Amino acid sequence: MLQEHAKIVQFISLAQEVTGRKKLQKMIFIAKKMNFPFAEKFQLHMYGPYSEELTLRVEELCEMGFLNEECMDKGSYVQYKYDVSPEGKRFLETTTQESNELQGFIEKMQVKTSRFLELVSTLLYFDDLEKDEQIEKVHIVKNKLKFTETEMNDAFDFIHQLQEVAAS
Amino acid sequence: MGYKNEKLKEEKVFKDPVHRYIHVRDKVIWDIIGTREFQRLRRIKQLGTTYLVFHGAEHSRFQHSLGVYEIVRRIIDDGFSGRPEWDEEERLVTLCAALLHDLGHGPFSHAFENVFDLDHEVFTQKILLGDTEVNTILRKVSEKFPQKVADVIGKTYPDKLVVSLISSQIDADRMDYLQRDAYYTGVSYGHFDMERILRVMRPAEDQAVVKSSGMHAVEDYIMSRYQMYWQVYFHPVSRSAEVILTKVLHRAKYLFEKGYHFKQDPVHFHTFFNREFLLEDYIALDEGIITTYFQMWTKETDWILRDLSKRFLNRQLFQYVEFNPAKEYKKLNELEQLFKDADLNPEYYLVVDSSSDLPYDFYRPGEENERLPIFLQMPNNELREISRSSDVVDAISGKRRTDHKLYFPADILLRDKEKNPLYKKIYDMLTN
Numbered sequence: 001m002l003q004e005h006a007k008i009v010q011f012i013s014l015a016q017e018v019t020g021r022k023k024l025q026k027m028i029f030i031a032k033k034m035n036f037p038f039a040e041k042f043q044l045h046m047y048g049p050y051s052e053e054l055t056l057r058v059e060e061l062c063e064m065g066f067l068n069e070e071c072m073d074k075g076s077y078v079q080y081k082y083d084v085s086p087e088g089k090r091f092l093e094t095t096t097q098e099s100n101e102l103q104g105f106i107e108k109m110q111v112k113t114s115r116f117l118e119l120v121s122t123l124l125y126f127d128d129l130e131k132d133e134q135i136e137k138v139h140i141v142k143n144k145l146k147f148t149e150t151e152m153n154d155a156f157d158f159i160h161q162l163q164e165v166a167a168s
Numbered sequence: 169m170g171y172k173n174e175k176l177k178e179e180k181v182f183k184d185p186v187h188r189y190i191h192v193r194d195k196v197i198w199d200i201i202g203t204r205e206f207q208r209l210r211r212i213k214q215l216g217t218t219y220l221v222f223h224g225a226e227h228s229r230f231q232h233s234l235g236v237y238e239i240v241r242r243i244i245d246d247g248f249s250g251r252p253e254w255d256e257e258e259r260l261v262t263l264c265a266a267l268l269h270d271l272g273h274g275p276f277s278h279a280f281e282n283v284f285d286l287d288h289e290v291f292t293q294k295i296l297l298g299d300t301e302v303n304t305i306l307r308k309v310s311e312k313f314p315q316k317v318a319d320v321i322g323k324t325y326p327d328k329l330v331v332s333l334i335s336s337q338i339d340a341d342r343m344d345y346l347q348r349d350a351y352y353t354g355v356s357y358g359h360f361d362m363e364r365i366l367r368v369m370r371p372a373e374d375q376a377v378v379k380s381s382g383m384h385a386v387e388d389y390i391m392s393r394y395q396m397y398w399q400v401y402f403h404p405v406s407r408s409a410e411v412i413l414t415k416v417l418h419r420a421k422y423l424f425e426k427g428y429h430f431k432q433d434p435v436h437f438h439t440f441f442n443r444e445f446l447l448e449d450y451i452a453l454d455e456g457i458i459t460t461y462f463q464m465w466t467k468e469t470d471w472i473l474r475d476l477s478k479r480f481l482n483r484q485l486f487q488y489v490e491f492n493p494a495k496e497y498k499k500l501n502e503l504e505q506l507f508k509d510a511d512l513n514p515e516y517y518l519v520v521d522s523s524s525d526l527p528y529d530f531y532r533p534g535e536e537n538e539r540l541p542i543f544l545q546m547p548n549n550e551l552r553e554i555s556r557s558s559d560v561v562d563a564i565s566g567k568r569r570t571d572h573k574l575y576f577p578a579d580i581l582l583r584d585k586e587k588n589p590l591y592k593k594i595y596d597m598l599t600n
Binding site: 002005041043044045046056059060063064065066091094137140141143 | 326493494497568570
C-alpha cells in the first residue's frame with residue numbers, strides 16, 4: 001500500500017545516508033533512467049530534473065518518522081542529510097523490497113559531486129536526442145554552470161558505465 | 169510578409185465568460201485552433217472528476233488553452249511590447265506555447281497517466297513534433313518553429329522570460345485556471361485582481377516581474393490559489409471519484425492481461441494495455457470514449473469491474489476517513505488482511521490517497537526548492553523577492569500542507585454487516 005514510500009526508504013537505506021536534497025533528487029532520477037521502478041515524475045527545473053512528488057514523499061517520510069533529516073549549516077547555505085530511522089527500518093521489514101541490484105548503482109553515484117550528477121541527470125533528461133544535441137541542450141539550460149568538455153566526456157562515460165551494469 | 173506575420177483580414181473573437189473576449193489576429197493562431205489535435209481539447213474536461221462535486225465544472229481544456237493564450241497576448245501586446253527587455257521576435261512563439269501548453273493532456277488525465285504510466289508533457293512534445301496537423305501549421309512558420317514551441321513548453325528555451333510567462337509561480341496558466349475553475353465551480357474563492365497584475369507586470373532579464381505597487385494584488389492571487397487547492401482541487405469527494413476512476417482502469421488492464429473475455433472488446437485500449445500505442449491512438453481517445461466503455465463495463469461478468477464502473481457513472485463513491493501513515497501504517501496492514509479475509513480485494517477497495525500543496529516558495533541558497541520566486545520591481549529598479557516585503561506571503565512561504573485519506577466502500581460494509589461479521593469489524597476499525 002505504501003510501496004512507493006518503501007522504495008525511497010530502501011534507496012536511502014542502501015545508500016546508508018544521502019547528503020543534499022539535490023543529490024537525492026538526481027540519484028533517484030538517474031536510477032529511474034536505469035529502469036529502476038520509481039514512480040515519481042520528473043521535470044526540468046533550475047538544477048536539472050526535479051520531482052515535486054519526490055520532495056513531497058521525502059517530507060512525508062520525515063514526518064512519518066521513517067527518515068531522519070539533519071539540517072547542516074554550511075555558512076552561506078544549508079544542506080540536508082538523510083538516513084533511515086529505526087522506525088523506518090521496521091517499516092521496511094513490513095514491505096516487499098526491490099532487488100538489491102540498486103546498491104551497485106548507488107555506490108557509483110554516491111561518490112560523485114552534486115554538480116556532476118546534475119550534469120549526468122540533465123544529459124539523461126535529453127537522452128532521446130543525438131549526443132551533439134544533448135550537449136547543446138545542456139549548454140542552453142545550464143549556461144551559467146559552464147560545463148567543460150572534460151566534464152561532458154566524463155558524464156557520458158559515467159552514463160555508459162551505468163548502462164553497462166544495467167544491461168548485465 | 170511571411171506566414172509568421174500574416175494577420176487575418178478581420179480580428180476574430182471568441183466569447184469567453186472569464187475574459188469576456190479572446191482576440192485572434194494572427195493567422196497562425198487561428199489555424200492552430202482549427203486543427204484536430206486542438207479541437208480534441210473540447211472533449212477533455214479541465215477538472216476531470218470535479219464535476220461530480222461541483223456540477224458546473226464541465227468546462228474543457230480547450231477553453232482554458234484559449235484563456236492562457238489571451239492572458240499572454242495581453243501581457244505582450246499591452247504590457248511588454250516596446251520595452252527594451254522584450255524581444256518582439258519572441259511574440260509568436262510565446263503565443264503558440266501559451267495556446268498549446270496543455271495539448272498533450274489525455275482523457276481524465278491524471279488517472280489515465282497513473283494507470284498507463286504516461287506523461288502528458290511528453291505527449292504535448294510528441295504532438296508538436298510528430299506527424300500532426302499542429303506540426304504542419306507550425307512548420308509553415310519555419311522548419312525549426314515546432315521545436316522552439318516545444319522548448320518553451322518543456323522549459324528548455326533559451327529565453328527564460330518567455331518560459332516564465334507560461335510556467336512560473338505567477339504565470340498565465342495559473343491566472344486563467346484559478347479564475348476559470350472558480351467561475352465554473354461557482355465558488356467564491358479563486359478571484360483576484362488580474363487586471364491590476366497585468367498592468368504592473370514588467371519584462372526582466374530572466375522572468376516577468378511585478379512592480380512593487382502591485383504587491384497586494386499578487387498576495388490576493390497567492391491566497392486565491394491556496395484556497396482553490398484545498399476547497400476545489402483536493403476536495404475529498406472529487407478525490408474519491410478519481411480513486412474509483414483509476415481503479416476501473418487498473419481492473420480493465422489487469423483483466424486484459426489475464427486474458428479475460430470482455431463482452432465488448434475494448435479496442436481503443438488494446439495498444440495501451442499492450443504498451444504498444446502510437447501517437448494516433450492517444451489522439452483518438454477522449455472522455456466520451458472512456459465513459460462509453462464504463463457504460464459497457466457495467467454489464468461485465470467480472471464483479472469488480474462492473475461494480476467500480478457503476479460506482480463511477482452513478483456517483484456511488486467511496487467514503488473516506490482521515491489517515492495518518494506515520495501512526496497507522498500497521499493498522500493499514502491489518503485492514504488489508506481483513507479485507508482479504510472478507511473477500512474484498514484491498515487493491516481496489518482500500519485506497520490511500522494523498523494531497524499536498526506548497527502555495528508559494530522561493531529559492532534559498534543551497535536548498536533545492538527549484539521554484540522561480542516572484543520578484544517585485546522596487547522604485548529604484550532593484551528586484552526583491554516578494555516574501556521579503558509581504559507579511560502575508562512570508563507567512564505561507566515554504567509551508568507545505570499535506571493530507572492523507574483512506575477510501576473504502578462503506579455502503580457494502582454497512583449493507584452486509586449482518587451477513588458477514590468481518591464487515592462490521594472492518595467498518596468499526598475504519599471509523600473509530
